[in-house]
Amino acid sequence: MKNNNHAVKTIDIKRTFKKSGKIIDALKGISLTVNRGEFFGVLGRNGAGKTTFLKILSTLLYATSGQAWVGGWDVQKDGQNIREIINLVSGGEESGYGILNVRENLWMFSQFYGIPSSIALKRIDNYLELFGLKDQAKTRVSALSTGMRQKMNLIRGLLNNPEILFLDEPTVGLDVESARSIRSYLKEWVKEGDRTIIITTHYMFEADELSERLAIIEGGEIIALGTPSELKGLSQTEHFYELTVNNFPESLNVNIEGVQLISKIPQNGNTVLKIKLKEDSLLSQLLTTLNQHGSKLELLRKKEPTLEDAFVNLVGKSIDISGA
Ligand SMILES: Nc1ncnc2c1ncn2[C@@H]1O[C@H](COP(=O)(O)OP(=O)(O)O)[C@@H](O)[C@H]1O
Ligand SMILES: [Mg+2]
Incomplete structure (x- = not known):
């Protein structure tokens, strides 16, 4: 039936x-x-x-x-x-x-x-x-x-x-x-x-x-x-940015509450910083800090969350791509 x-x-x-x-x-x-x-x-x-x-x-x-x-x-x-x-x-x-x-x-x-x-x-x-x-x-x-x-x-x-x-x-x-x-x-x-x-x-x-x-x-x-x-x-409670900066001091610890440095990768004499922010408004504070340490911002991009971000948020682990 x-x-x-x-x-x-x-x-x-x-x-x-x-x-x-x-x-x-x-x-x-x-x-x-x-x-x-x-x-x-x-x-x-x-x-x-x-x-x-x-x-x-x-x-x-x-x-x-x-x-x-x-x-x-x-x-x-x-x-x-x-x-x-x-x-x-x-x-x-x-x-x-x-x-x-x-x-x-x-x-x-x-x-x-x-x-x-x-x-x-x-x-x-x-x-x-x-x-x-x-x-x-x-x-x-x-x-x-x-x-x-x-x-x-x-x-x-x-x-x-x-x-x-x-x-x-x-x-x-x-x-x-x-x-x-x-x-x-x-x-x-x-x-x-x-x-x-x-x-x-x-x-x-x-x-x-x-x-x-x-x-x-x-x-x-x-x-x-x-x-x-x-x-x-589902993961939009966090905000991801990618900053390309000039003169980033190796030793600099970004110590601002709600700001997390995910990675820093050297690229053509600049440094690409991946940043996670609790709120968008923390960005200006971060830029001020960088400025105070002589870093100049070359490029700023907001990254949209990916399905992977959502998955990791939900499952707490990333997908094992090695297994079939
Ligand atoms: N014929 C089976 N006998 C015993 N365990 C099985 C059998 N088929 C699947 N399983 C188990 O059931 C779970 C789900 O398997 P499966 O449906 O193949 O997952 P996926 O396709 O998402 O990789 C796994 O723990 C797997 O080991
Ligand atoms: Mg299967």
Whole structure:
């Protein structure tokens, strides 16, 4: 039975795993609504619960408790209906048969999805062209580079023209160029019709660039939800400035309450100071002090908070970008 018209709705989804006698609470009660047509991001560190959440939504894994609907269908009862309208692509996945070539592989998946062969081949060739994989059409999957393989996986995910596309860290480990082309294609793709994308990532800039709204998840819980600018606003109680000064005395201790020197970096004979202020009004006091010590201000810039600032504020730690 259809329940609602959201792309995704979950109520208090929990998932525990048992591992060598220990109980792991991977998800501790996720309640979330994603609207149709949204490009929604799930940002979190390694182990936060992102993959578990997407697996539950794409019916690969049962929730321990709670309810979830995808495209209005219940994940527990209507798995088949859901699988017809979604697709899931995971970064670094090893799907496909190494002995088949790229075009054969994609064709094979199109047949799993029940797409008539002639339509499928047209779609496949279109996408191969679009993603710059045309020259690899006859290359064995086992001989592809990581970037090419990931692009092929993404094409697989687009083949059935899903209403809702789940992407689990789709650009992880990719070279800058491939990641960029994938992101820019996704931004276009989601605009057509009523398509929805839910993407997980541990890259701040990616969440910032792609998501209309995002949830930050940590330890299996949503700890913040909003547009990227709303989330950045959470750290706007502090004010960041970058000052380029001439003649900054090495030994100078900026000792003003509410003023914190984050870093000082020499640059072309000047010094670039990164400063955190409790209030904007402390700036004049700081400039006076610098002046008194013979430093001359060359350049002053107010820095907007980044999603990273917001994340560190909320989680208390920065994201581990070394892990996948
Ligand atoms: N099959 C599993 N068995 C045991 N523990 C698991 C399993 N899958 C995930 N976990 C644990 O659940 C937590 C969340 O994992 P995951 O959803 O993969 O996080 P993320 O995708 O954000 O890195 C982690 O502590 C992980 O070790
Ligand atoms: Mg994961």
